Amino acid sequence: MEKNKFQNPSGMHDILPQDEFYYQKIYNTGQKILDFYGFEKIDTPILEMADLFSRGVGEATEVVEKQMYTLRTKGKDLLALRPEGTAPIMRAYLQHGMHTWLQPVKLWYFGPFFRHERPQAGRYRQFNQFGVEFLGEKSPIADAQIILILTAILEDLGFKNLVVKINSIGDSNCRPVYKKILLSFLKNKKSELCSDCQERIKTNPLRILDCKNAKCRQILAEAPQTINYLCPECHQHFKEVLEILDEIKVSYTLDSHLVRGFDYYTNTVFEVELAPVKKEVAEKKEEEIIAEGAVPVEAPKVEEKEELQLGSLAGGGRYDKLAKSLGGGDIPACGWGIGVERVVEAMKARKMKPNEPVVQVFLAQIGILAKRKTLRLLEDFRKERIRVAESLGRDSLKNQLARADRLGAKYTLILGQKEALDGEIIIRNMENGQQTTVDQKDIIKEVKKRLQQENK
Numbered sequence: 001m002e003k004n005k006f007q008n009p010s011g012m013h014d015i016l017p018q019d020e021f022y023y024q025k026i027y028n029t030g031q032k033i034l035d036f037y038g039f040e041k042i043d044t045p046i047l048e049m050a051d052l053f054s055r056g057v058g059e060a061t062e063v064v065e066k067q068m069y070t071l072r073t074k075g076k077d078l079l080a081l082r083p084e085g086t087a088p089i090m091r092a093y094l095q096h097g098m099h100t101w102l103q104p105v106k107l108w109y110f111g112p113f114f115r116h117e118r119p120q121a122g123r124y125r126q127f128n129q130f131g132v133e134f135l136g137e138k139s140p141i142a143d144a145q146i147i148l149i150l151t152a153i154l155e156d157l158g159f160k161n162l163v164v165k166i167n168s169i170g171d172s173n174c175r176p177v178y179k180k181i182l183l184s185f186l187k188n189k190k191s192e193l194c195s196d197c198q199e200r201i202k203t204n205p206l207r208i209l210d211c212k213n214a215k216c217r218q219i220l221a222e223a224p225q226t227i228n229y230l231c232p233e234c235h236q237h238f239k240e241v242l243e244i245l246d247e248i249k250v251s252y253t254l255d256s257h258l259v260r261g262f263d264y265y266t267n268t269v270f271e272v273e274l275a276p277v278k279k280e281v282a283e284k285k286e287e288e289i290i291a292e293g294a295v296p297v298e299a300p301k302v303e304e305k306e307e308l309q310l311g312s313l314a315g316g317g318r319y320d321k322l323a324k325s326l327g328g329g330d331i332p333a334c335g336w337g338i339g340v341e342r343v344v345e346a347m348k349a350r351k352m353k354p355n356e357p358v359v360q361v362f363l364a365q366i367g368i369l370a371k372r373k374t375l376r377l378l379e380d381f382r383k384e385r386i387r388v389a390e391s392l393g394r395d396s397l398k399n400q401l402a403r404a405d406r407l408g409a410k411y412t413l414i415l416g417q418k419e420a421l422d423g424e425i426i427i428r429n430m431e432n433g434q435q436t437t438v439d440q441k442d443i444i445k446e447v448k449k450r451l452q453q454e455n456k
């Protein structure tokens, strides 16, 4: 075949059928928990006015300055592919007068976001986020509850060893004071910082705190900490968040370098990471060596490698001033976003399987008449909500039985030429190979009976 000329754009990927099961599992697990906690789903457009993000997220943030995909429409509007979900949801809250609804308004979303970043493991240009926004509530209970829900979703997915990093970056009262103190700490160190951080001194000094450059980290290890400069209100809020987390037994780590990348954050900020697992890279397993007929002289070599670090699985925080920066009133709010691709990759690295649909019955056919009858029969099973797999493209019974076996079907129904003519069908127990011939009109009843017995 000619080599495919067209490839997916860099940093944007196809989600192939076998991976869709992971996405579905994340969606279903999250939805169940959020339903319980009274969150309702919202969808906003993929495109928004670019200004929404410059004003909401911040002109000088990396996401707006360097990573936003923008386009000019024929009507001359400047639109942006949404790089994140919080500003659009606050826009929707204000636009639809949600402040007149019963407060708080608790929303969740799942969908694609776009950032023009350098593609690498866990970092894409199109990625999915599963997010929540808890709007119209200023109590620290809200901060703690959304963190609890976030860990509940990740734990229900099967993750252990979650690391919740948390910090408070204060608000417009105390943050300017802290910024001054940080800048004076950095005064004589500017030339030692990386070029990005030298720029950040002018544009966004707080972001220097979470720079990943080793030299910057070394310098910043001694930096003054935000929590020591909080005003009494912010101090009290953060203290209560931590007390509630202690009470509800959500473990966390204080991280004085956590500041997050968007200007809308005030007070609590947090991220969730996974403690890395050791990845076993067996060069060759013992059974494989024996199967090849070689005598193992020594135990097979197993190399241990640190799991590739994907960055945070989720991040969020409180953003009490976002509504005002978009022209709205005083709407305290908090939320988080889970990076779905990172969760899928972490699930794969931990060999956590998504639930693939269980196939209990396989329908095999031989001959053209049987093939035609199969279509009708499949529809009858669908109406009875019994999942039946088939392989209409195949003719050989051997092939079809092999597929039924691979899918783990308990029963295979065989419709041969003779059975198709006589109005009968064979039911084969795949475990012991026993076959019984049944009237076609009774087959659904018979299958139901057998499946019920299986479930007892």
Ligand code: HAM
Pocket (backbone or CB within 6 Å): 083, 084, 085, 086, 115, 117, 122, 123, 124, 125, 126, 127, 129, 131, 132, 133, 312, 313, 314, 315, 316, 317, 318, 319, 334, 335, 336, 337, 338, 339, 340, 341, 342
């Ligand atoms: P964020 O930290 O930018 O926050 O993104 C949330 C999560 O999305 C990250 O922790 C990461 O797992 C994932 N993520 C971010 N960028 C990429 C990328 N380029 N490729 C793959 N995954 C990525 C927000 O977006 C905020 N809106 C979260 C929030 C909601 N804060 C309050 N409410």
